[in-house]
Amino acid sequence: MKTLIVYATRHGSTEKVTSRLMELIKGDVTSVNLEKQKVTGLENYDLIIIGGSIHEGSIQSSIHKFCIQHERLLLEKNLGLFILCIETGIKALTQIENAFPEPLRAKSLAMDTLGGELLIERMNFIEKFLVKKIMKTKESVYRLDNQAIEVFAQTLLSKTTQLAVQ
Numbered sequence: 001m002k003t004l005i006v007y008a009t010r011h012g013s014t015e016k017v018t019s020r021l022m023e024l025i026k027g028d029v030t031s032v033n034l035e036k037q038k039v040t041g042l043e044n045y046d047l048i049i050i051g052g053s054i055h056e057g058s059i060q061s062s063i064h065k066f067c068i069q070h071e072r073l074l075l076e077k078n079l080g081l082f083i084l085c086i087e088t089g090i091k092a093l094t095q096i097e098n099a100f101p102e103p104l105r106a107k108s109l110a111m112d113t114l115g116g117e118l119l120i121e122r123m124n125f126i127e128k129f130l131v132k133k134i135m136k137t138k139e140s141v142y143r144l145d146n147q148a149i150e151v152f153a154q155t156l157l158s159k160t161t162q163l164a165v166q
């Protein structure tokens with residue numbers, strides 16, 4: 001099975017989660033940072049995972065554009081969608097709903113928020129100001145959800161395998 005993970009990241013947390021997913025999914029897994037590389041041969045993958053992070057309520061525009069541009073092909077694939085964000089509960093749910101087009105959400109085999117981090121030392125002045133004002137913290141926060149990451153990978157693996165034998 002060939003897997004592609006397409007992601008975007010601002011301070012590296014989504015890249016960390018992508019690396020963990022690559023370990024969990026094993027086999028032939030390629031990752032592409034959409035802000036540095038182009039995706040080629042999308043049609044050759046069996047499983048495609050798309051992930052990004054939320055800043056001021058929105059996912060990276062590179063991820064949004066990728067989803068719109070390739071929607072028709074993505075709908076033919078086994079699909080996983082994830083976001084990183086610091087919000088939890090209903091706010092996190094609303095953010096993931098806004099992050100991906102409805103047809104892709106409906107078709108996905110797994111869709112989840114996988115936690116988030118606030119890495120103060122990597123932020124510029126404006127980001128530090130926003131985080132202090134909105135999230136009321138001056139300290140770094142490390143809240144990647146390892147259990148959710150494992151469940152997300154296992155769900156994708158088992159559903160993709162099930163569909164392959166049908």
Ligand SMILES: Cc1cc2nc3c(=O)[nH]c(=O)nc-3n(C[C@H](O)[C@H](O)[C@H](O)COP(=O)(O)O)c2cc1C
Nearest residue numbers: 009010011012013014053056057085086087116117
């Ligand atoms: C300036 C700024 C704005 C953010 N805005 C939001 C937000 O609106 N909602 C949210 O849940 N998390 C927000 N976050 C938290 C990020 O989603 C979190 O830091 C995430 O782990 C970033 O992942 P990345 O390093 O891969 O980009 C914000 C973080 C920063 C620095």
